[in-house]
Amino acid sequence: MKKIEPNTRELKTREFEAVCRKNGLALTIQRRTILEALASRSDHPTVDQVYEDIKDYLKGVSRTTVYRVLETFVSIGIARKISNPESKARFDADTKRHHHLTCIKCGKVLDLHDPTLDNLVPDTEAVREFDILDYSITFNGLCSCCQETAHYRP
């Protein structure tokens, strides 16, 4: 497992400990290790990649724990889960460029056609080696149905 930059690690670790205390979560070696593994790579690892990264270092750790710990991190706000919101594929007959409004509560996806959002060009060096073919914006929030029942905002 690659070590993360001291600065980043310190920051993440301190934030992590504070958030754990606030939420009454135990500071286990598994959580510490998984956080370090996750923070040490910027390529959005899958559960299995994190597991592979830590399993030699933390003998006997279970894949289940990696699943659970990562979900815990998402729920306390120190990590994000990208793609795969409900582990089901969704299909769309509209192949023109358009964007999506995704309800974080019920999973519903609505189309958003807005020409002002259709000609974005990223302006950083990171994209230099990347051949961009298309893009899509996902706005996450609460649909009208779910706003009424939601009592907090993440």
Add this chain to the structure above:
Amino acid sequence: MKKIEPNTRELKTREFEAVCRKNGLALTIQRRTILEALASRSDHPTVDQVYEDIKDYLKGVSRTTVYRVLETFVSIGIARKISNPESKARFDADTKRHHHLTCIKCGKVLDLHDPTLDNLVPDTEAVREFDILDYSITFNGLCSCCQETAHYRP
């Protein structure tokens, strides 16, 4: 199953038939029905939702066929698959707003930090009832590794 607007249906159907002929694909009743079901709703149905929509109308149709037909539609460009690119969740320790470069070939996801993309506000009525909490842009394309081996662009 709700019927789609005549105009839209005619368009989609004609496009569909042309593309099928071009690709040597058979015009089966399953493909026709699934296309109609998909085009008749704008809420990005899952495979199961499409299956539920057609199963009474097309007795004996198999869920497997819905899976296969929808993937066929995506490969010939008359439908899109949203979310769940590789049916695996990916996690990220960076919780600041940022965007993603996703390689459509190998599934790799890279971060893109670009302040010029961080203050988009959609300007349509569709968002009026939607409570937007956050957003993220996914740029789809080919990473440097995959550009060399890709011989066509979808």
Add this chain to the structure above:
DNA sequence: GTTAATGCAAAGCATTTGCACACGT
């Protein structure tokens, strides 16, 4: 000492695959 977290094994879903039969060309 209590309560929460972990590990294991089994279960649960979504999705894919192999193969025989049916259908579109």
Add this chain to the structure above:
DNA sequence: ACGTGTGCAAATGCTTTGCATTAAC
């Protein structure tokens, strides 16, 4: 007729769950 497409059932892969053990507070 030929080759593709479909249906079925089984397999696969990712993820979740129940329960006993272990560790954190």
